[in-house]
Amino acid sequence: MLELRNLSVHYGPKRVVSEVDLTLAPGQTLGLAGESGSGKSTVAMSVLRLLPRTARVEGEILLDGDDVRTMSWGRLRAVRWAAASIVFQGAMHSLNPVRRVGDQIAEPMRLHGTHGSVAELLEQVELPREKARAYPHELSGGQRQRVMIAMALACGPRLVIADEPTTALDVVVQAQVLAVMKRLVAEQDLGLLMISHDLSVLAETCEDLAVMHRGELVERGRTREVIANPRHPHTAALTAAFPVIGDPAHRWAEPAPEPEPLLQVRDLVVDYGRTRAVDGVDLTIGRGEIVALVGQSGSGKTTLARTIMGLRKPSSGRVIFDEAEVGRTGKALKAFRRQVQLVLQDPSSALNPRHTVFDAVAEGLRVHGLADEQEALVTAAVERAELRPASLYLESLPHELSGGQQQRVVIAGALVLQPRLLVADEPVASLDASVRGEIVALLLRLRRELGLASLIITHDLGLAWQIADRVAVMHQGKIVEQGTVDQVLLTPSHEYTRALLRAVPQV
Amino acid sequence: MSRFDRSGLAGAAVLAAAALVAVLAPLLIDAESLDVTRVTADAWQPPGAGHWLGTDHTGRSVALLMAQGTGTSLFVGLTAAVLSVGIGTLVGIVSGHFGGLLAGALLRVTDFFLVLPALVLAIALSTVLPRGLGTIVLAIGLTSWPSTARMVRAQTLTIEARPFVERARALGGGHVHVIGRHVVPSVVPLVLVNATLAVASAIVAESTLAFLGLGDPTRISWGAMLHQAQLHGAVPQQAWWYLLPPGLAIVAVVLAFTLVGRALEAVVTPRR
Numbered sequence: 077m078l079e080l081r082n083l084s085v086h087y088g089p090k091r092v093v094s095e096v097d098l099t100l101a102p103g104q105t106l107g108l109a110g111e112s113g114s115g116k117s118t119v120a121m122s123v124l125r126l127l128p129r130t131a132r133v134e135g136e137i138l139l140d141g142d143d144v145r146t147m148s149w150g151r152l153r154a155v156r157w158a159a160a161s162i163v164f165q166g167a168m169h170s171l172n173p174v175r176r177v178g179d180q181i182a183e184p185m186r187l188h189g190t191h192g193s194v195a196e197l198l199e200q201v202e203l204p205r206e207k208a209r210a211y212p213h214e215l216s217g218g219q220r221q222r223v224m225i226a227m228a229l230a231c232g233p234r235l236v237i238a239d240e241p242t243t244a245l246d247v248v249v250q251a252q253v254l255a256v257m258k259r260l261v262a263e264q265d266l267g268l269l270m271i272s273h274d275l276s277v278l279a280e281t282c283e284d285l286a287v288m289h290r291g292e293l294v295e296r297g298r299t300r301e302v303i304a305n306p307r308h309p310h311t312a313a314l315t316a317a318f319p320v321i322g323d324p325a326h327r328w329a330e331p332a333p334e335p336e337p338l339l340q341v342r343d344l345v346v347d348y349g350r351t352r353a354v355d356g357v358d359l360t361i362g363r364g365e366i367v368a369l370v371g372q373s374g375s376g377k378t379t380l381a382r383t384i385m386g387l388r389k390p391s392s393g394r395v396i397f398d399e400a401e402v403g404r405t406g407k408a409l410k411a412f413r414r415q416v417q418l419v420l421q422d423p424s425s426a427l428n429p430r431h432t433v434f435d436a437v438a439e440g441l442r443v444h445g446l447a448d449e450q451e452a453l454v455t456a457a458v459e460r461a462e463l464r465p466a467s468l469y470l471e472s473l474p475h476e477l478s479g480g481q482q483q484r485v486v487i488a489g490a491l492v493l494q495p496r497l498l499v500a501d502e503p504v505a506s507l508d509a510s511v512r513g514e515i516v517a518l519l520l521r522l523r524r525e526l527g528l529a530s531l532i533i534t535h536d537l538g539l540a541w542q543i544a545d546r547v548a549v550m551h552q553g554k555i556v557e558q559g560t561v562d563q564v565l566l567t568p569s570h571e572y573t574r575a576l577l578r579a580v581p582q583v
Numbered sequence: 584m585s586r587f588d589r590s591g592l593a594g595a596a597v598l599a600a601a602a603l604v605a606v607l608a609p610l611l612i613d614a615e616s617l618d619v620t621r622v623t624a625d626a627w628q629p630p631g632a633g634h635w636l637g638t639d640h641t642g643r644s645v646a647l648l649m650a651q652g653t654g655t656s657l658f659v660g661l662t663a664a665v666l667s668v669g670i671g672t673l674v675g676i677v678s679g680h681f682g683g684l685l686a687g688a689l690l691r692v693t694d695f696f697l698v699l700p701a702l703v704l705a706i707a708l709s710t711v712l713p714r715g716l717g718t719i720v721l722a723i724g725l726t727s728w729p730s731t732a733r734m735v736r737a738q739t740l741t742i743e744a745r746p747f748v749e750r751a752r753a754l755g756g757g758h759v760h761v762i763g764r765h766v767v768p769s770v771v772p773l774v775l776v777n778a779t780l781a782v783a784s785a786i787v788a789e790s791t792l793a794f795l796g797l798g799d800p801t802r803i804s805w806g807a808m809l810h811q812a813q814l815h816g817a818v819p820q821q822a823w824w825y826l827l828p829p830g831l832a833i834v835a836v837v838l839a840f841t842l843v844g845r846a847l848e849a850v851v852t853p854r855r
Contacts, residue, residue, distance in 0.1 A: 385753050410755045418753035426746045430768055439764070440754040486750070493754070 077102050077267050078123065078160070078235055082135035085118050085127065085291075093118050094291045095135070102234055105261055105268040107278030107299060109314060110288035111508040112479070116271050117165075119288070120237050123269075124156050139235070157184045160235035161228040163221075166244060170224060171212040177223045178208025184230045197226040201256050217373070218249035222256060229260065235267040242277060246372040246535040251579035254280050273509060276318050276581040279303055287311045317509035319538040321565050321580065328520055328542050329561075335362030338529050339384070339416075339497055344393030346376075346383050353379040355553035356393070361497065364527040366519070368540035368561075370576070371550035377533050380550070381499050384531070385418055398496075414444055417490030421502035423482035427474040433458065433485050434470040440493045457492035461485070462518055480511030487518065491526075498522075498530045504539060516543050537580055541565055549573045591846020597839035601832075605654035612647055617803070619643065630824050637824035639808075640815035648803055649828050655804035656836070659719055660786035666724030667785070668778045671731025676770065678732070679739025680762055690736075693729045701726035702791065709797040716799050723788045731777055735770055742769045772851030779844030783837040790833050805829035 078100040085093040093115040100106050110116040121127050122137060125144050137144040139159060147155065161184075164170040172180060178194045185192050195205035201222040212220055221241060228236050238257065242250040258281055261268045272278050278285055278299065285299040287310065294308040306312040319326035339361040346354040353376045361367050371377045382388045384395055386402065386409050395402045402412045417440075420426040427436050437454045441447070458466040461484040474482055483503065490498060503519070504512040520543060522528045534540060540547050541561060548558035549572065557570040568574045615621050619641040628638040636645035674693060678686035696704075705722040712718040742748060748765050756764070792798055793806025794813070808829040817825040 387749065387752055413753060413755035418750060420746045420750060422746065426750050428745075428747045428765055428769075431764075439751060439756070442764075443751070443754050443756045443760055489750070489754070 077140060078269070079138040080119070080123075080135070081138070083119065083122065083137060084134040085115070085122060086132040086134075087130055092291050093122075096288075096291075096293045098286060098293070098296075100235070100267045100269060102267050103261075103265045104284065105270065105282040107282035107285045108269060108271045108288060109273065109275055109278055109285060111273055111314075111510065113290075114288040115291040116288045117239055120162070120239055120269060120271050123235075123237060124160060124162065125152060126162075154188070157233060158188050158190070158231045159233055160237065161231065161233040163224050163228045163236065163238040163241045165240040168212070168217070168220065168244070171220060173212050176209055176211060177215070177220075181208070181223065181227045181230055184227065188231050190231045192230060192232070194226075197229060200229065200260060201226045216249070217245050218253055221245065221249075221253050225253075225256065225260070229264075233266070235269065236261075238268065238270045240272055241270070243272070243274075247537070247576060247579040247581075248372055250277070251581070254581070257281060274318070274581075275303060275314050275509075280581040287314065314509050317513050319542040321537055321541045321577070326538070326542055327561075328516060329366060329545060330520075330524070332365065332545055335365050337361070338363045338365070338398060339531075340394075340396040341380075341384060342394045342396065344380070344383060344395065345391045346379050346388060347391045348379075352553055354383065354390075357550075357553075357555050359548055359555065359558070361529050361531055362545075363496070364523055364529050365546065366523060366530045366532060366544050368532045368534060368544035368547045369550055370534055370537055370540050370547060372535060372576075375550045376553040377550045378501060381418075381501055381531065381533050385416060385499055386412065410444070414440075414493050415495050416497045416499060417493060417495040419483075419486055419490055419498055419500040419503050422506045423479060423486050424474065424506075426486050427482060429474055431474075432470065433463075433472050433474075433477075433488075436474070436485055437489045437492050440489060444493065453492055454488075457488040458485070460491050460522070461488035462514075463488065478511070479507050480514060483507060483511075483515055484518070487515075487522075491522070494526075496527075496529060498528060499533070500530055501533045502535070503532065505534070505536065519543060537565060537576060549576070588846060590842045591849075594839040594842030594846070597835055598843065601653055601657060601836055601839070604650050605657050608650040608653060612651060616647055617643055617651060627820050627822050629822075636828055637822065639811065639822075639825055640817075640820075645808075645825055645828060648808055649805070649832060652803045652805045652808055652829065653832070655716070655799075655802050656786055656789060656806070656833070659716060659723070659789040659804070660782045660836075660840075663720045663723035663727070663785035663789070664778050664781035666720060667727040668731050668774055668781050669728075670724065671728035671777075672735050672770065672774050674728070674732040675735025675737075676739050676762060676766060679736040680743065680758065680766060686736075689732075693732045696726065697729040697733070699726070702788070705788065705792060706795065706797060709792060714797075714799060716802065719789055719792055719798060722792065723785050727781060727784065727788070731774070731781065734777065735774065738770050738773055739766050742766050772847075775851065776844050776848040779840050779847060783840040783844075786833060786837055786840075790829075805833050 080096055080098040083093060083096045084091060096119055108116045108119065118127065122133055123144065133145055139155060181194050181197055194208050198205050198207060203219060203222050242253050245253060260266065270278060270282055282299055285297065285302045286293055287295040287308065289310040295302055295311045302311060303315055306315055337360045341357055341359040344354055344357045357380055369377050379388065383390050386404065389404065397412055403409045434454055437457055438450055441450055441453060455466040458469060463469045463481060463484050504515050507515060519530060532543060544561050546559065547561050547564040548555050549564065549570065551572045557564055557568065557573050564573060568577060622642040624634065624638050624642040626638060626640050626642045628634055630637045634644045634646065639645055674689050678689040704726045708722040709718050742765060748761055751761055751765060789804065790806030793804050794810045796810055798804060798807045812825040
């Protein structure tokens with residue numbers, strides 16, 4: 077049905093895809109894995125000729141025997157959506173916020189003159205038909221992604237291309253969306269080309285797997301075999317990057333004795349208007365201890381972290397740091413903030429695009445009026461964060477660095493104040509698989525060498541298994557279970573923890 | 584070189600020429616040649632060898648008047664723009680950063696000025712206040728800042744929602760730090776672009792006020808020339824040389840500022 081022969085794509089002199097051969101038959105599911113910049117999305121977009129004008133495409137792209145490259149404009153329009161459709165990444169941005177989703181699902185049907193009913197499509201993706209009248213902001217992330225799937229199916233295509241369909245979703249919702257896609261592919265005998273950086277997601281849905289690296293197809297085969305016996309080193313790196321819960325080889329944290337408490341949260345309550353985001357939380361982090369706070373989006377874990385940092389006022393409850401209650405204003409809070417540092421999820425937005433690495437790292441020093449030896453302190457922190465030699469990086473602007481390097485800069489900016497606790501909100505979620513491991517290792521090394529405690533907020537149970545000493549599970553504002561990693565992840569006692577663990581895709 | 588670069592350069596060249604004329608004119612032009620009691624030429628002379636752009640109703644050379652008026656128009660345009668952009672930036676940043684009651688109050692004031700017809704307010708102000716350049720600058724500056732304030736506030740809100748501001752807060756940074764290190768540097772390019780456009784509209788506003796006879800009677804400006812021309816019957820005299828040059832000069836300078844603003848905008852938009 078789909079056949080790519082010798083496909084190469086250039087942007088100017090830069091070759092982003094080189095000589096890719098792929099075939100996909102009806103009813104077949106193919107996963108395309110790779111890191112950012114590997115060319116996987118470019119391959120997918122070339123199928124419907126959706127690449128920008130500046131792209132130069134060579135080779136053949138045969139869709140049911142017709143070459144997409146040489147199709148007339150009218151024919152191409154007819155083929156788009158009716159023969160092959162796309163589930164775009166990030167349903168939040170791909171839906172028009174001011175139109176009802178029903179109208180948006182009906183749009184391709186109207187354009188192509190196909191008959192069908194929006195209600196039926198919604199039922200296929202397990203949404204109630206009344207949702208057709210909803211606007212995108214009234215739907216949750218998972219529901220929006222289902223709307224995108226319904227839209228992709230509107231004209232009865234035989235090929236569906238899904239570009240990172242579950243990337244922004246948490247585990248439970250991801251499992252639901254993947255289940256819907258699997259069922260639809262089986263029922264309607266669709267061909268599915270699914271693109272993801274997450275091998276476990278592809279393993280869950282696709283029979284075949286192709287791995288791309290720097291624009292080249294490095295491996296192709298049955299998913300089970302590729303993951304079990306990767307032949308290319310890059311595939312091996314990708315498989316190793318996703319920790320298997322319960323596998324001692326993926327557990328990187330060394331066992332530590334029960335430490336003295338450093339930060340204690342007592343009966344903390346945070347309200348947003350009438351909604352109670354954090355509902356009576358007790359949490360203790362020991363000196364040099366790494367605690368993972370896991371939960372779905374909306375569970376209140378980020379609000380809890382912000383409140384601990386003093387970025388948000390609690391409605392009631394106490395935060396005790398080093399045996400003294402943390403002040404909520406002025407000097408006391410400023411002193412506390414020197415000891416506790418925040419590492420945010422997306423390093424590209426956590427750095428001011430106009431500030432050089434030096435400025436970004438030195439910001440904390442300037443805030444606290446530590447002007448002496450600024451240069452030496454910044455250099456030391458940057459090297460601690462493993463950007464060596466520091467002089468290579470200090471004058472760079474964030475956009476000149478890779479995602480992993482940016483995250484190291486954020487970590488250096490935290491380290492420069494010699495904190496005792498890091499609060500990291502999804503520190504590796506937006507990083508590529510190979511970089512992810514390095515950042516996890518860095519956090520563990522900092523703990524070992526500096527005795528730095530961490531509170532890691534994540535929806536990724538694999539990360540918790542990899543790095544944490546203790547795990548706290550948060551659900552609807554409450555901590556429903558906490559204990560050592562082994563207790564919580566291997567012998568969970570709360571039903572919600574079990575549900576979370578079940579939703580983790582298995583490689 | 585892109586299209587914007589070229590048009591921006593053209594604009595900059597026009598501005599440079601205008602600035603040169605504005606600076607040199609008062610130095611080179613003899614005060615006597617602009618004194619109505621001492622000019623020797625006849626009134627309403629068409630352009631010719633003696634007077635490149637002809638003469639006005641009193642026999643003064645239109646070319647010399649034009650040169651002399653350049654300075655006034657540019658001066659009023661620039662200072663009024665600085666005043667208006669300054670007020671707008673301050674109000675915008677303060678209301679965007681602090682929020683709450685203060686922002687509410689500031690925004691209502693902004694809205695008040697936004698809905699007032701600026702020209703009518705400027706006319707009212709220049710009628711009440713003593714006549715002079717200062718009054719005109721004040722009248723234009725005080726009526727044109729609300730749009731800048733709105734825009735700067737919007738930009739401030741966008742920047743403050745970015746994670747790097749949260750990071751700065753978590754580092755312990757206070758208001759001064761967040762505004763000084765993050766908000767102002769990201770607002771400045773926008774403000775600069777806006778300022779060039781504000782200059783353009785201030786020049787038009789000055790011309791309008793002067794044309795309506797509300798300008799400084801002791802100074803020559805392009806708007807004032809149009810006012811005089813209209814007052815003394817340039818149209819029935821068919822003295823196109825008295826009407827066209829100031830009008831075209833206003834168009835040229837305003838267009839030049841706009842082009843430079845557009846080009847600047849393309850330059851200062853941050854790379855990501």
